Amino acid sequence: MASARQITVGDVKIGGGAPVAVQTMTKTETANLSATMDQIRRVAEAGADLVRVAVPRESDVEALRTIVTQSPIPVIADIHFNYTLALKAIDAGAHCVRLNPGNIGGPEKVAEVVERARAAGTPMRIGVNSGSLPKHLHELERADPVEALVTAATEFVTLMERLDFENFKVSIKSTNVPNTIASNRMLAQRIPYPLHLGITEAGTKWSGSLKSAVGLGTILADGIGDTIRISLSTFHAEEEVKVAWEILKALGLRQRGPVLIACPTCGRLQFDMDRVVAEIERRLEAYEDPIEVAVLGCAVNGIGEASHADFGITGAKNEGLIFSRGKALRKVPQDQLVDALFVEIDKYVKARQVVSDERAASEGAEWLAAIEAENAGELTPERLAAMEAAAADDEQADLDLVSALKPAPEIDEEASPVTGRRFTRS
Numbered sequence: 001m002a003s004a005r006q007i008t009v010g011d012v013k014i015g016g017g018a019p020v021a022v023q024t025m026t027k028t029e030t031a032n033l034s035a036t037m038d039q040i041r042r043v044a045e046a047g048a049d050l051v052r053v054a055v056p057r058e059s060d061v062e063a064l065r066t067i068v069t070q071s072p073i074p075v076i077a078d079i080h081f082n083y084t085l086a087l088k089a090i091d092a093g094a095h096c097v098r099l100n101p102g103n104i105g106g107p108e109k110v111a112e113v114v115e116r117a118r119a120a121g122t123p124m125r126i127g128v129n130s131g132s133l134p135k136h137l138h139e140l141e142r143a144d145p146v147e148a149l150v151t152a153a154t155e156f157v158t159l160m161e162r163l164d165f166e167n168f169k170v171s172i173k174s175t176n177v178p179n180t181i182a183s184n185r186m187l188a189q190r191i192p193y194p195l196h197l198g199i200t201e202a203g204t205k206w207s208g209s210l211k212s213a214v215g216l217g218t219i220l221a222d223g224i225g226d227t228i229r230i231s232l233s234t235f236h237a238e239e240e241v242k243v244a245w246e247i248l249k250a251l252g253l254r255q256r257g258p259v260l261i262a263c264p265t266c267g268r269l270q271f272d273m274d275r276v277v278a279e280i281e282r283r284l285e286a287y288e289d290p291i292e293v294a295v296l297g298c299a300v301n302g303i304g305e306a307s308h309a310d311f312g313i314t315g316a317k318n319e320g321l322i323f324s325r326g327k328a329l330r331k332v333p334q335d336q337l338v339d340a341l342f343v344e345i346d347k348y349v350k351a352r353q354v355v356s357d358e359r360a361a362s363e364g365a366e367w368l369a370a371i372e373a374e375n376a377g378e379l380t381p382e383r384l385a386a387m388e389a390a391a392a393d394d395e396q397a398d399l400d401l402v403s404a405l406k407p408a409p410e411i412d413e414e415a416s417p418v419t420g421r422r423f424t425r426s
């Protein structure tokens, strides 16, 4: 369920059923204006809806004044410990301020920041991290870390509500994936405000992406979460944005650019798939259309499970086939497969429809049919999967038959003396 409340950061709506917003954080020293702006432009190009910048010094506030006017996407100022920096970031025009109400010097300081945010119409993100819960929750944290995280977050929410301020979103972040999932599920039940999701210090591009996909993917699949940030140990913040998009695309929550599908390869592989898939992935980054492109390592199965793909390639015997939506487009020498694929994609992008040459298509179809016939008995991973699925269907049909043939159980019923309604006696 999306959050009931919605806030607006710059021109981006968060919560209340708005598309899940992708955000990231710059890795530069914010005061280094040109480096920070370069990175902001790169993350915006990669699809970030929002960007956060660290503001730990006065010089960062100075740079922030310019950044908010030059950034193509709304800018969130990230403040820790120093409430005067939060006040100054609001004055500098930050589109949102993120702070942890537990570490900026007590409720009076929080109230001062809230007053300034209210006057400027600036939303806030209040967040708790597993590593910095307030002291009075440390014992609870040892006994029940999930309850402790949720309690910390709801205490901050209560503080905001007492200050009559509701223009905020909330985050609970933990390095522990199960705790992140459980605490966000619990928090979504308890508060109506938009939720920012993230796994703290997720790790390297490889492990961090996986942890984030599992953690955030699970929460998002429940319909919880209004904006996400992937935290990766890389200087290239755009990598975080790409991972965020892959998660949202995989769940069907948002669409952006092409989707690449590729077989896992096996001993029947007919071309250098590693290189080919990497090249296709790189070249697809230049396209905006949400086309699906499939790469099959061999033509033994025909087009099979990739028959729904907008475009695809497969190969055999030094030749390759370009196909589209289950039909052959043309066959080409294998060393021309990738270029030929992009020629077809470009034709599609220009004409807004798949452009097919009848003669080339029928040549391709014949070639494919011959390869399929030649390999009809091969037990490929795809054919094994299809056989397993068929066997499972048969098993279910048997079970259905057995249960249909069973005599109906005798029901021992009697009527309630009070309501007259019939009930089963146990």
Ligand code: SF4
Pocket (backbone or CB within 6 Å): 263, 264, 265, 266, 267, 268, 269, 270, 296, 297, 298, 299, 300, 301, 380, 381, 382
């Ligand atoms: S049999 Fe399937 S997994 Fe193996 S190379 Fe061919 S398409 Fe890929």
